[in-house]
Amino acid sequence: MRNVILILCFCITSFSYSQFTIQGKVTDEAGVLLSGVHIDLDENCTQTTSNGSFELRDVVAGTYVLRIQKKGFQTYEQSLKVVGNNTIDIVLFKEEDLLPEMIINDRKTVTYNSTKINQHQIKEHFSGSLAKSLEHIPGVNAMEIGSGVSKPVIRGLGFNRIAVAENGIKQEGQQWGADHGLEIDALQTEEVEVIKGVGAIEYGSDAIGGVIKINNEKIPQIETTSGSVILHGKTVNEALGLSANIQSRGENYFYKLKFSGVDYADFKVPAHEIYYLNTKIPIENKRMKNTAGDEYSFYAQGGYVSDRFQSIVSISNLNSKIGFFPGAHGIPSINAVKDDGDSRNIDFPYQKVNHFKVINSNKWINDHDQWDLLFSFQQNHRQEWSAFHTHYSNQSPPVTNPDLELDFVLNTLDTQLKYTFDAGLNHKTTFGLQQNYQENQVGGYSYLLPEFTRNGAGFFAKHEWKVNELFKADVGLRLDYAHLKVKGYFDPVLYDYLKNTGKSETESRSYAQRSTAISNNYLQPNIMVGLWKGITDRWSVNFTAGTNFRFPSAMELSANGIHHGAFRHERGNPDLDVEKGLSSEIVLQYESDTFKTSISPYVYYFSNYIFLKPTGVFSVLPHGGQVYEYSQSRALITGFEWNVYKRIRQFSADITFEYLYNKQLSDDGKDYPLPFTTPVNLYGEFAYHINDSRLMKNSKVYLSVKWANAQNRIAQNEEKTSGYTLLGGGLEAEFKIGKLKPVFRVQASNLLDTKYFNHSSFYRAIEIPELGRNVQLMLQLPF
Structure with a gap:
C-alpha cells in the first residue's frame, strides 16, 4: 500500500510539473x-506573427487567465485550464462593434474620463471642421469662426488649455487666438479619443x-488594398x-495617400444687420460678405511593420484661404x-x-x-x-508686401522617448521623456504677437x-521645465506719433513698447491618481x-496692440506666474444590452487663473x-455631464445634458463668471433603424434637438445671450450594388432658420448670429 501511495504521489508531482505547449491563431x-x-x-507572453499564429512553450499544468490584446480591438479574456498541449483559435x-449606434465613455480599461469615436462616427457627424x-x-463644444473653421472647447476651457495631438505629437498654432482654427482635416482622421480632466498626464502644459x-x-x-472617395456639399455656404x-500593404510595407479639398461661398445667416462699435452694419441678402474660402490638404504615410518593430513616416500639408467680414x-x-x-x-x-x-x-516591441x-x-x-491702413x-x-498686415511663422521640433513595461497581467509602468523647441517669427505692417523662442522638456x-x-488603480507623476525668451520691440514711429499728439512721455512709451523683452524659466511638478471600481456587472x-x-x-506675457480678430486692444503682463490648480471628477456608469447611462460631475480650482480683464481705459x-490686460486670480469651474441611451427594437434615443458653472474668486469680491462660458444645454437624437435587406443595411433616419438655456452669467464686457432651440435631422444608408457599397448621408441643421447666438462664438461680440438653415449631402464610395 505504501508503494502504491508513493507511485501516485510521484505521478501527481510529475504531472504537476509537466510542461506543455499552447498554440493557435488570432483573426x-x-x-x-x-x-x-x-x-x-x-x-508567459508572446506576440502573433505575420500570419496570425502564436505559440507559448513550457507552460506548467494549472489554471491561468488568458488575455489577448490589440489596439483597436476589444480585449479577450478568459480562464484557461492547462492539462496538456492545446490549440486555440x-x-x-x-472596438466600434461594442456600441454600433452610440458613443459612451470607455472605463473598463482606463480610470480616467475617455471617449473614443471611430472614422464612421466622424463622417456621420461631419460638420465641416473637426x-x-x-x-x-458630452462636454465638448466648438467655437466657430465662420463656416469653415472652428476650435474645440471642453467644459468651457479652450485655446491653450486644450491639447490636440496627432499620432502623439501636439498640434501647434490654434492656441494663439480666437480666430486661429484647428488645422486638421476631419475627413482624414481615422480615430479620435477625447480625454477630459486629469487623464492627460502625458501632455503636460496646455492640457x-x-x-x-x-x-x-x-x-x-496584410495583402490588402482599399480606399474611398467622398463627395459632399452644403447649402448654407454652397460648399463643394x-x-x-x-491604402495598401504587402507583408511588411504599407502606404496611405489622402487628399481633401473644399471650396465655399459667403455663408448665410438669419439676420439683416449687426451692431459693431456703435454702428449698424447691414447684411445684404443675409450673406456675410467676404466669408468665402477654400481648404486643401494632402496626407502621405508609409511604413515598415514586423512582429517586433515598426517605423512610420507621416507627412501632411494643409492650405486654406478664408475671407474676413469687412x-x-x-x-x-x-x-x-x-x-x-x-x-x-x-x-x-x-x-x-x-x-x-x-x-x-518608431516602436520596438518585446514580450513584456x-x-x-x-x-x-x-x-x-x-x-x-488687408489693404494698407494705419x-x-x-x-x-x-x-x-504693403498689404500684409500680420505674418506669423511658428517652427516646432519635438522628440519623445517612451518605455512601457508589463509586469505580469496586472501591472504596467510607463516612463516618458519629451523635448520641445519653438521659434516664432513675425512680420507685417501691424504688430501683435512678439518674436520668441521656447525650449521645453518634460x-x-x-x-x-x-x-x-x-x-x-493608476498613478502618474510629471515634471516640466520651460525656458521662454521673448524679443522686445519698441515702435519709434508710434512713439513719435503719440508725442506729436500731446501724449506724455510715460504714456507714449507704454504704447510704443509693443513687446517687453523677457527671459523666464519655469519648473512645475504634476500628479494624477485614478481609481476604477466595478460595483456589479452593469x-x-x-x-x-x-x-x-x-x-x-x-x-499673455508680452503682447501690446490692436487685435482685430478679437475686436479689442490686448496688453500682456510680464509678471504672470504659472497657471496652477487642482481638479477631480467622479464618473458613474450603468450599461445593459439596451440601456446605457453615465453621469460625470467635476470640479476645477485654480489658484491663479489667467484671463483677459478690461481695464476701464x-x-x-x-x-x-x-x-x-492679462491678469490672474483664483477661479472655480464645476458642473456635470449626463448621457442616456435607450434602444427599443428599431428605435433609439441618445440624450446628453450639460451643466457648467464657473467664476473668478477675486480678492475684491467681484466674482465675475469666466468668459466664453457654455450655457446649460441638452442634445437629443431620436432614430429609427431600418431593417437590413439585400440592397441596404446599417440604415437609419433620425431627428435631433439642440436646446441651450439663456446665458445671463457673463464675464466683464460680455453680452448676455438668449436661449434657443434648434431642430435637425438626417438619413444614413449603406447600399450594396454589385461589388459597390456606397454610403449616402443627408444631414439638416437649424431647420427652422432660427436666429440664435452661440455664447462661445468668435463673432458673438459683434452680434453676428450662427449659421442659418443648412442641408448637407455626403456620398461615400469605398473600394
Missing part, C-alpha cells in the same frame, strides 16, 4: 489573420481642460468638397459690405494658413516591454492680408495596477484627482476700443 470577425497581437498567459472584435464634428460628445487625441496610424491588413484616400475688421465700414455680385470671391481682408507637418514614429521613439517637425505659417498718420506702407511616469477584476464608478498647470504664453490708438 478578426471577418476571418482576417491579425499580426502583432499581444498574448498573455500569466507570466481566437476571434477579436473591433471641432464642430465632435460637438455630440488642463483635456486632450483631443487623433490616431492616424491604423495599419492596414472632395476627399479621396487609398464690416467688422478694424474701422466699421458700411460701404465695404455692399453686395459685389460674387459670393465666392475672396477680397481684403483675408487670412492664409499653411500647416506643414512631418512625424516619424515596448520602446517608442517619435520625431516631428511642424511649421505653422499664418498671414492676415492707426497713426506718420506710418508709411512697407516697400514689399518627464513623466505612470503605473497601472489591476488589483482584481473589479478594481483598478454598474461601475471611477474617480480621478490631480494637479494641473499651464505655462503662460508669449502672447480706452486705447489711445484710433478705433482700438477698450484696453484688455
Whole structure:
C-alpha cells in the first residue's frame, strides 16, 4: 500500500510539473489573420506573427487567465485550464462593434474620463471642421469662426488649455487666438479619443481642460488594398468638397495617400444687420460678405511593420484661404459690405494658413516591454492680408508686401522617448521623456504677437495596477521645465506719433513698447491618481484627482496692440506666474444590452487663473476700443455631464445634458463668471433603424434637438445671450450594388432658420448670429 501511495504521489508531482505547449491563431470577425497581437498567459507572453499564429512553450499544468490584446480591438479574456498541449483559435472584435449606434465613455480599461469615436462616427457627424464634428460628445463644444473653421472647447476651457495631438505629437498654432482654427482635416482622421480632466498626464502644459487625441496610424491588413472617395456639399455656404484616400500593404510595407479639398461661398445667416462699435452694419441678402474660402490638404504615410518593430513616416500639408467680414475688421465700414455680385470671391481682408507637418514614429516591441521613439517637425505659417491702413498718420506702407498686415511663422521640433513595461497581467509602468523647441517669427505692417523662442522638456511616469477584476488603480507623476525668451520691440514711429499728439512721455512709451523683452524659466511638478471600481456587472464608478498647470504664453506675457480678430486692444503682463490648480471628477456608469447611462460631475480650482480683464481705459490708438490686460486670480469651474441611451427594437434615443458653472474668486469680491462660458444645454437624437435587406443595411433616419438655456452669467464686457432651440435631422444608408457599397448621408441643421447666438462664438461680440438653415449631402464610395 505504501508503494502504491508513493507511485501516485510521484505521478501527481510529475504531472504537476509537466510542461506543455499552447498554440493557435488570432483573426478578426471577418476571418482576417491579425499580426502583432499581444498574448498573455500569466507570466508567459508572446506576440502573433505575420500570419496570425502564436505559440507559448513550457507552460506548467494549472489554471491561468488568458488575455489577448490589440489596439483597436476589444480585449479577450478568459480562464484557461492547462492539462496538456492545446490549440486555440481566437476571434477579436473591433472596438466600434461594442456600441454600433452610440458613443459612451470607455472605463473598463482606463480610470480616467475617455471617449473614443471611430472614422464612421466622424463622417456621420461631419460638420465641416473637426471641432464642430465632435460637438455630440458630452462636454465638448466648438467655437466657430465662420463656416469653415472652428476650435474645440471642453467644459468651457479652450485655446491653450486644450491639447490636440496627432499620432502623439501636439498640434501647434490654434492656441494663439480666437480666430486661429484647428488645422486638421476631419475627413482624414481615422480615430479620435477625447480625454477630459486629469487623464492627460502625458501632455503636460496646455492640457488642463483635456486632450483631443487623433490616431492616424491604423495599419492596414496584410495583402490588402482599399480606399474611398467622398463627395459632399452644403447649402448654407454652397460648399463643394472632395476627399479621396487609398491604402495598401504587402507583408511588411504599407502606404496611405489622402487628399481633401473644399471650396465655399459667403455663408448665410438669419439676420439683416449687426451692431459693431456703435454702428449698424447691414447684411445684404443675409450673406456675410467676404466669408468665402477654400481648404486643401494632402496626407502621405508609409511604413515598415514586423512582429517586433515598426517605423512610420507621416507627412501632411494643409492650405486654406478664408475671407474676413469687412464690416467688422478694424474701422466699421458700411460701404465695404455692399453686395459685389460674387459670393465666392475672396477680397481684403483675408487670412492664409499653411500647416506643414512631418512625424516619424518608431516602436520596438518585446514580450513584456515596448520602446517608442517619435520625431516631428511642424511649421505653422499664418498671414492676415488687408489693404494698407494705419492707426497713426506718420506710418508709411512697407516697400514689399504693403498689404500684409500680420505674418506669423511658428517652427516646432519635438522628440519623445517612451518605455512601457508589463509586469505580469496586472501591472504596467510607463516612463516618458519629451523635448520641445519653438521659434516664432513675425512680420507685417501691424504688430501683435512678439518674436520668441521656447525650449521645453518634460518627464513623466505612470503605473497601472489591476488589483482584481473589479478594481483598478493608476498613478502618474510629471515634471516640466520651460525656458521662454521673448524679443522686445519698441515702435519709434508710434512713439513719435503719440508725442506729436500731446501724449506724455510715460504714456507714449507704454504704447510704443509693443513687446517687453523677457527671459523666464519655469519648473512645475504634476500628479494624477485614478481609481476604477466595478460595483456589479452593469454598474461601475471611477474617480480621478490631480494637479494641473499651464505655462503662460508669449502672447499673455508680452503682447501690446490692436487685435482685430478679437475686436479689442490686448496688453500682456510680464509678471504672470504659472497657471496652477487642482481638479477631480467622479464618473458613474450603468450599461445593459439596451440601456446605457453615465453621469460625470467635476470640479476645477485654480489658484491663479489667467484671463483677459478690461481695464476701464480706452486705447489711445484710433478705433482700438477698450484696453484688455492679462491678469490672474483664483477661479472655480464645476458642473456635470449626463448621457442616456435607450434602444427599443428599431428605435433609439441618445440624450446628453450639460451643466457648467464657473467664476473668478477675486480678492475684491467681484466674482465675475469666466468668459466664453457654455450655457446649460441638452442634445437629443431620436432614430429609427431600418431593417437590413439585400440592397441596404446599417440604415437609419433620425431627428435631433439642440436646446441651450439663456446665458445671463457673463464675464466683464460680455453680452448676455438668449436661449434657443434648434431642430435637425438626417438619413444614413449603406447600399450594396454589385461589388459597390456606397454610403449616402443627408444631414439638416437649424431647420427652422432660427436666429440664435452661440455664447462661445468668435463673432458673438459683434452680434453676428450662427449659421442659418443648412442641408448637407455626403456620398461615400469605398473600394
